[in-house]
Amino acid sequence: MKNEEVIEKINEFLVEEFEVEAERIVPEANLKETLELDSLDYIDLVVVIESNFSFKVKPEDFVNIQSFQDFYDYVISRVNSKELV
Amino acid sequence: MNRVVITGMGVYSCIGKNLDEVRDSLYKGKSGITLDTFRKEFGYRSGLTGYVERPNLKQLLDRRARIMLPEQGEYAYVATLEALKNAGIDADYLNDHEIGILYGNDSSAKAVIESTDIIREKKDTTLVGSGSVFQTMNSTVTMNLSTIFKLRGVNFTISAACASGSHAIGLGYHFIKTGLQDCIVCGGAQEINHYSMANFDALSAFSVMESAPTRASRPFDRDRDGLIPSGGGATLILESLESARKRGAPILGEVIGYGFSSNGAHISNPTVDGPVRSLSMSLKDAGISASEVDYINAHATSTPAGDASEAKAINEVFEGTKPLVSSTKSMTGHECWMAGASEIVYSLLMMQNNFIAPNINFENPDEDSAKLNIAKSSVEKNINVFLSNSFGFGGTNSSLIVRKLT
Numbered sequence: 196m197k198n199e200e201v202i203e204k205i206n207e208f209l210v211e212e213f214e215v216e217a218e219r220i221v222p223e224a225n226l227k228e229t230l231e232l233d234s235l236d237y238i239d240l241v242v243v244i245e246s247n248f249s250f251k252v253k254p255e256d257f258v259n260i261q262s263f264q265d266f267y268d269y270v271i272s273r274v275n276s277k278e279l280v
Numbered sequence: 281m282n283r284v285v286i287t288g289m290g291v292y293s294c295i296g297k298n299l300d301e302v303r304d305s306l307y308k309g310k311s312g313i314t315l316d317t318f319r320k321e322f323g324y325r326s327g328l329t330g331y332v333e334r335p336n337l338k339q340l341l342d343r344r345a346r347i348m349l350p351e352q353g354e355y356a357y358v359a360t361l362e363a364l365k366n367a368g369i370d371a372d373y374l375n376d377h378e379i380g381i382l383y384g385n386d387s388s389a390k391a392v393i394e395s396t397d398i399i400r401e402k403k404d405t406t407l408v409g410s411g412s413v414f415q416t417m418n419s420t421v422t423m424n425l426s427t428i429f430k431l432r433g434v435n436f437t438i439s440a441a442c443a444s445g446s447h448a449i450g451l452g453y454h455f456i457k458t459g460l461q462d463c464i465v466c467g468g469a470q471e472i473n474h475y476s477m478a479n480f481d482a483l484s485a486f487s488v489m490e491s492a493p494t495r496a497s498r499p500f501d502r503d504r505d506g507l508i509p510s511g512g513g514a515t516l517i518l519e520s521l522e523s524a525r526k527r528g529a530p531i532l533g534e535v536i537g538y539g540f541s542s543n544g545a546h547i548s549n550p551t552v553d554g555p556v557r558s559l560s561m562s563l564k565d566a567g568i569s570a571s572e573v574d575y576i577n578a579h580a581t582s583t584p585a586g587d588a589s590e591a592k593a594i595n596e597v598f599e600g601t602k603p604l605v606s607s608t609k610s611m612t613g614h615e616c617w618m619a620g621a622s623e624i625v626y627s628l629l630m631m632q633n634n635f636i637a638p639n640i641n642f643e644n645p646d647e648d649s650a651k652l653n654i655a656k657s658s659v660e661k662n663i664n665v666f667l668s669n670s671f672g673f674g675g676t677n678s679s680l681i682v683r684k685l686t
Binding site for chain 1: 347407
């Protein structure tokens with residue numbers, strides 16, 4: 196899967212799952228603040244990632260993710276490393 | 281001791297999605313029963329059920345609130361919105377006062393089964409998502425509604441089988457009567473999906489008159505062959521008379537009696553003695569005689585044994601006074617955990633509009649129901665006092681008496 200396709204897919208499910216306006220999702224924006232994530236929401240983020248990309252995410256993986264770009268990079272790296280479960 | 285009044289009500293049921301629709305259905309004797317063919321494919325003995333459409337809450341609740349609400353929680357939410365509006369209680373009032381919630385609910389089968397299916401398949405509990413635990417617990421309705429409406433008073437769920445909603449109101453009445461609370465959101469909720477009633481169907485407790493769904497629920501009729509599961513949500517706002525008068529609230533009726541008992545016998549077979557004690561206790565608590573009751577909203581679910589036992593109990597306690605009796609379950613089916621609350625709403629609508637809703641499909645009495653004064657069709661009548669019965673598995677019984685405030 197090309198990086199652009201991964202990013203497009205991520206943006207689609209974030210809009211759908213977290214009901215955020217698409218134009219607010221920009222690479223440099225803060226993921227947590229933009230999506231208004233609380234501790235419970237991170238569980239749902241894990242679920243949508245697995246259902247869209249078929250790899251498992253540990254909640255602690257989010258520690259170093261600040262921006263949407265960080266999030267894209269993380270997912271792309273996991274997709275490319277083919278750590279499929 | 282405080283006097284306890286009802287200042288608001290709301291309902292979401294198979295005979296209407298709001299008070300106006302339900303009032304019209306009750307008056308016309310309209311049934312909400314359908315045949316769900318999927319239940320047959322799923323393995324049910326009977327595909328008969330009340331049908332309740334899921335409300336669309338996207339414009340009313342944010343994502344976080346919605347994903348924590350199970351099906352019956354949605355019904356309870358819609359009913360509670362209507363009840364609070366009906367009572368003239370807004371967000372500011374809820375914020376400034378210690379309002380409680382006591383709600384009847386005794387299952388959340390769909391949420392439990394769907395999440396278990398995910399764990400079985402994926403071998404990963406995380407994948408059930410964050411809403412699952414809050415949907416699966418029996419207290420799901422009170423935990424969700426107390427969060428959504430920011431309630432700060434008493435907060436717990438009553439699980440008492442098909443008397444859950446009735447006992448919730450009875451406990452709310454006592455909390456207010458004794459001065460512990462001024463205002464409590466009371467009610468009952470019942471899921472209606474195909475998971476929730478399968479093990480009840482297993483007992484062959486449901487009617488199999490599938491060729492005529494609207495005629496299948498026939499409480500007290502000689503040819504009844506079982507109940508029909510149904511569901512939804514019903515909410516009543518209980519308040520001290522002092523609090524209601526202070527804020528100029530509408531007063532729909534006064535709760536004057538609550539009787540309860542346990543059969544102390546079989547887990548599913550009814551008795552006559554248990555309901556007799558519950559009925560007698562409610563009359564004693566209300567301080568009225570049997571002759572002062574104008575209308576009895578019977579528990580009668582359309583099962584052969586249950587209806588006969590209730591008819592015997594009513595005949596024993598009300599011998600000689602012959603109040604009008606009907607079972608609204610003839611139209612709604614058995615709303616189970618919700619029924620004790622919804623049937624107070626139905627009876628209050630009758631009281632407000634001076635009629636008694638019919639016990640539809642009552643064509644031929646049996647030996648016991650022949651002694652009751654059953655309303656076969658709508659009866660124009662001024663109701664000053666009504667009594668509502670609710671009985672459940674385990675032999676739990678509840679009788680509530682409500683009087684028009686004069």
